[in-house]
Amino acid sequence: MIVKNADLNGVISDIFIKDGIITDIVAVDKRSNIVDSENVFDAENKKVVPSFFNTHTHSAMTLLRGYADDMPLNPWLSEKIWPAEAKLVPEDVYWGTKLACLEMIKTGTTFFNDMYWCIDSIIKAATEMNMRLAVSATFIDIGKDTDKLIKELDDTYERVSAIDNPNIIFTIAPHAIYTVSEKMLKYSGKFAKDHDLFIHTHLSETKKEYDDCLRDHGMKPAFYLDSFGLLTEKTMLAHSVWLDDDEIKLIADRGATVSHNPISNMKLSVGKAFDYRKMKNANVRVTLGTDGCSSNNNLNMAESMKFASILQKFAYNDPALMSAEECFKIASFNGAEAFGIKAGKIEKGYDADFLVLKSNIYDMTPGFNVYSDIVYSVGNNFVDSVFCKGKLIMEHGKIEGEDEIISHAKKISKKFIS
Amino acid sequence: MIVKNADLNGVISDIFIKDGIITDIVAVDKRSNIVDSENVFDAENKKVVPSFFNTHTHSAMTLLRGYADDMPLNPWLSEKIWPAEAKLVPEDVYWGTKLACLEMIKTGTTFFNDMYWCIDSIIKAATEMNMRLAVSATFIDIGKDTDKLIKELDDTYERVSAIDNPNIIFTIAPHAIYTVSEKMLKYSGKFAKDHDLFIHTHLSETKKEYDDCLRDHGMKPAFYLDSFGLLTEKTMLAHSVWLDDDEIKLIADRGATVSHNPISNMKLSVGKAFDYRKMKNANVRVTLGTDGCSSNNNLNMAESMKFASILQKFAYNDPALMSAEECFKIASFNGAEAFGIKAGKIEKGYDADFLVLKSNIYDMTPGFNVYSDIVYSVGNNFVDSVFCKGKLIMEHGKIEGEDEIISHAKKISKKFIS
Numbered sequence: 001m002i003v004k005n006a007d008l009n010g011v012i013s014d015i016f017i018k019d020g021i022i023t024d025i026v027a028v029d030k031r032s033n034i035v036d037s038e039n040v041f042d043a044e045n046k047k048v049v050p051s052f053f054n055t056h057t058h059s060a061m062t063l064l065r066g067y068a069d070d071m072p073l074n075p076w077l078s079e080k081i082w083p084a085e086a087k088l089v090p091e092d093v094y095w096g097t098k099l100a101c102l103e104m105i106k107t108g109t110t111f112f113n114d115m116y117w118c119i120d121s122i123i124k125a126a127t128e129m130n131m132r133l134a135v136s137a138t139f140i141d142i143g144k145d146t147d148k149l150i151k152e153l154d155d156t157y158e159r160v161s162a163i164d165n166p167n168i169i170f171t172i173a174p175h176a177i178y179t180v181s182e183k184m185l186k187y188s189g190k191f192a193k194d195h196d197l198f199i200h201t202h203l204s205e206t207k208k209e210y211d212d213c214l215r216d217h218g219m220k221p222a223f224y225l226d227s228f229g230l231l232t233e234k235t236m237l238a239h240s241v242w243l244d245d246d247e248i249k250l251i252a253d254r255g256a257t258v259s260h261n262p263i264s265n266m267k268l269s270v271g272k273a274f275d276y277r278k279m280k281n282a283n284v285r286v287t288l289g290t291d292g293c294s295s296n297n298n299l300n301m302a303e304s305m306k307f308a309s310i311l312q313k314f315a316y317n318d319p320a321l322m323s324a325e326e327c328f329k330i331a332s333f334n335g336a337e338a339f340g341i342k343a344g345k346i347e348k349g350y351d352a353d354f355l356v357l358k359s360n361i362y363d364m365t366p367g368f369n370v371y372s373d374i375v376y377s378v379g380n381n382f383v384d385s386v387f388c389k390g391k392l393i394m395e396h397g398k399i400e401g402e403d404e405i406i407s408h409a410k411k412i413s414k415k416f417i418s
Numbered sequence: 419m420i421v422k423n424a425d426l427n428g429v430i431s432d433i434f435i436k437d438g439i440i441t442d443i444v445a446v447d448k449r450s451n452i453v454d455s456e457n458v459f460d461a462e463n464k465k466v467v468p469s470f471f472n473t474h475t476h477s478a479m480t481l482l483r484g485y486a487d488d489m490p491l492n493p494w495l496s497e498k499i500w501p502a503e504a505k506l507v508p509e510d511v512y513w514g515t516k517l518a519c520l521e522m523i524k525t526g527t528t529f530f531n532d533m534y535w536c537i538d539s540i541i542k543a544a545t546e547m548n549m550r551l552a553v554s555a556t557f558i559d560i561g562k563d564t565d566k567l568i569k570e571l572d573d574t575y576e577r578v579s580a581i582d583n584p585n586i587i588f589t590i591a592p593h594a595i596y597t598v599s600e601k602m603l604k605y606s607g608k609f610a611k612d613h614d615l616f617i618h619t620h621l622s623e624t625k626k627e628y629d630d631c632l633r634d635h636g637m638k639p640a641f642y643l644d645s646f647g648l649l650t651e652k653t654m655l656a657h658s659v660w661l662d663d664d665e666i667k668l669i670a671d672r673g674a675t676v677s678h679n680p681i682s683n684m685k686l687s688v689g690k691a692f693d694y695r696k697m698k699n700a701n702v703r704v705t706l707g708t709d710g711c712s713s714n715n716n717l718n719m720a721e722s723m724k725f726a727s728i729l730q731k732f733a734y735n736d737p738a739l740m741s742a743e744e745c746f747k748i749a750s751f752n753g754a755e756a757f758g759i760k761a762g763k764i765e766k767g768y769d770a771d772f773l774v775l776k777s778n779i780y781d782m783t784p785g786f787n788v789y790s791d792i793v794y795s796v797g798n799n800f801v802d803s804v805f806c807k808g809k810l811i812m813e814h815g816k817i818e819g820e821d822e823i824i825s826h827a828k829k830i831s832k833k834f835i836s
Binding site for chain 1: 480481483484485487488489490491494517520521524525681683684685686687688689691711714715716718721724725728729731732735736737738740741742778779780781783784785786787790791794795796797798799820821823824825827828830831834835
């Protein structure tokens with residue numbers, strides 16, 4: 001596969017791809033002959049940049065976009081979100097995940113780290129949409145039968161491990177320290193270690209979680225999680241807002257990664273801004289997530305980048321904090337690296353996960369700086385084509401089955417209204 | 419003109435328009451015959467909502483989108499923005515304003531309150547793009563010849579008053595209390611009163627402005643402005659972040675309006691969130707502005723709505739504050755009302771300023787609540803067609819001259835790089 005005439009930071013180049021990996025990049029003024037075949041994609045001098053890695057979402061919650069907003073957390077969850085989710089069947093989750101994939105691809109994302117139920121539906125949807133996926137065995141066991149959940153986890157692991165798709169990463173996802181029992185957290189830590197698994201959990205989203213953990217366990221949340229072996233180089237901690245200096249140091253020492261979810265944090269009034277400067281100074285790897293559609297309400301990483309960057313400037317009173325280019329790296333390279341994927345740069349030896357941007361769109365005009373334009377200016381209509389591990393998964397804005405996905409999602413939504 | 423098959427909150431209706439005003443709305447199930455003619459636009463059952471009124475921008479700064487970001491305020495202005503602006507000639511401002519209009523129409527805005535130089539270029543651009551415009555004689559006279567500016571103001575007023583276009587409102591715009599002399603502020607107040615003009619100024623964007631005003635004039639900024647007769651029912655105060663309770667009460671008493679610019683405030687680290695709850699409780703009319711492209715970096719009111727709403731939730735720790743529907747009204751009805759325009763509702767007797775939304779787009783799927791979808795979910799690709807005072811100014815996403823505008827803006831930008 002060759003992507004010819006790609007504008008890479010102003011140098012028009014041909015990108016050579018084999019087995020999903022960039023094998024060479026040659027400036028067109030040094031071009032030898034390219035054999036024009038079906039394996040050549042002409043980028044037509046459009047700008048080409050790395051794709052995005054969404055490190056925390058609940059993808060099928062696209063089905064609940066706009067279903068309930070502007071409510072205090074507890075009635076929002078107990079009166080609206082949970083009763084609606086209780087009506088979802090695996091087929092619904094399949095279509096909700098497809099809608100999520102559609103939205104993510106359209107806005108330049110090639111990987112998502114998902115936390116939701118009906119794992120087989122999620123895998124089927126992401127596979128059909130040709131996306132990379134970290135998919136979790138997700139559990140909440142407060143008030144449930146822990147032994148039954150353990151059996152399910154074992155079964156799920158066996159089933160998913162047998163899937164022959166290198167684009168799918170299996171993770172274990174205890175929902176949060178306040179929704180999972182000590183017994184199950186302990187089992188999770190051992191299970192993750194035995195099978196060398198990635199771990200995905202919510203950590204320190206609210207002050208209440210911090211206060212309750214100290215009161216109930218005599219430990220701060222990060223230390224409590226660590227006590228079960230759940231803080232490793234393969235751990236992704238969603239939110240991580242209410243962490244103190246000791247916890248940030250512990251996370252850095254363990255080599256764990258945080259997923260910043262700025263829109264969700266603001267919309268749900270978590271009461272504090274993620275402390276990027278401290279994370280950076282402590283060498284914690286920071287990545288970006290959209291969270292699910294009921295607390296965002298979209299999966300557009302470009303929009304989340306704008307919120308991330310200007311929330312830092314605002315909350316920490318420094319207009320130079322988290323520059324556009326730095327923010328772009330957080331949303332691309334850092335997210336990939338956290339999951340052991342060599343992507344987020346368009347260089348020889350890196351995976352071919354990248355975007356061909358639309359040209360001549362008003363929101364990237366005049367076009368002084370592509371990072372600034374993507375982080376601060378664009379909406380959701382700036383991506384022309386998307387490559388995921390060398391495969392063209394959106395060509396000139398078109399994704400197969402788009403109308404069918406939207407139509408199914410609308411049909412499913414009717415069950416929440418009645 | 420008839421807009422048939424418009425989905426108005428779930429009721430498919432025909433909207434009858436004469437001389438720019440909605441004369442009747444009839445549900446299609448009560449439809450008598452419509453004569454199909456060139457004056458019928460078929461909304462094809464798409465949702466129709468009011469358009470947006472952008473109450474503070476510097477439109478031609480589209481030309482500087484992405485030119486300089488992530489810098490502290492003073493070097494950003496003195497080393498980047500001002501030297502670049504010094505290179506702009508009226509022809510550049512014309513194209514920059516056209517680019518701004520293009521972007522605003524595409525994202526559903528039919529009116530903008532502009533503050534920039536080269537007023538004739540701005541009027542020409544907005545007129546050609548069929549937009550409503552409040553255009554200002556803008557001045558900064560610290561270090562300049564005030565008498566010369568007064569003469570220019572008189573001349574500009576005469577010239578603009580003579581233009582026969584009801585879509586253009588002339589305003590007087592002393593830039594800010596810290597950039598305009600007392601002599602000129604006094605003249606402005608009298609001039610506005612003599613000619614019954616709208617007044618447009620920046621007020622209390624930063625704490626420094628508040629502190630300096632107290633120190634230099636022994637008055638808080640709103641009181642200082644009021645002392646010149648510049649706080650009236652026709653005054654639009656951009657930013658209004660650092661106001662204390664007495665100032666908010668004064669603004670309410672005078673019937674002046676504030677323009678909240680959340681993205682600019684956050685990006686430039688003004689250090690405090692606009693206090694919506696206090697404004698609301700004091701019955702101050704709150705409207706929404708994008709500010710210019712060098713501090714935002716776009717003119718998309720839908721994005722500004724999302725920032726406005728969730729910044730309130732975050733900063734004041736209340737997830738129910740500024741609901742989607744309330745935020746939508748701020749961006750539409752309130753902005754129109756502030757300028758004496760009867761719009762922002764789709765009702766008999768109101769001006770026909772409205773949007774036909776795209777149907778079957780992922781970011782409005784499933785589609786539970788149109789206000790939530792517009793405020794929290796959409797990007798910049800949700801508007802199918804735009805009506806401004808009864809005139810169809812964008813039809814199915816197409817605006818005449820789009821490519822030419824983008825090409826000119828790119829050409830002009832070259833002068834900032836050399």
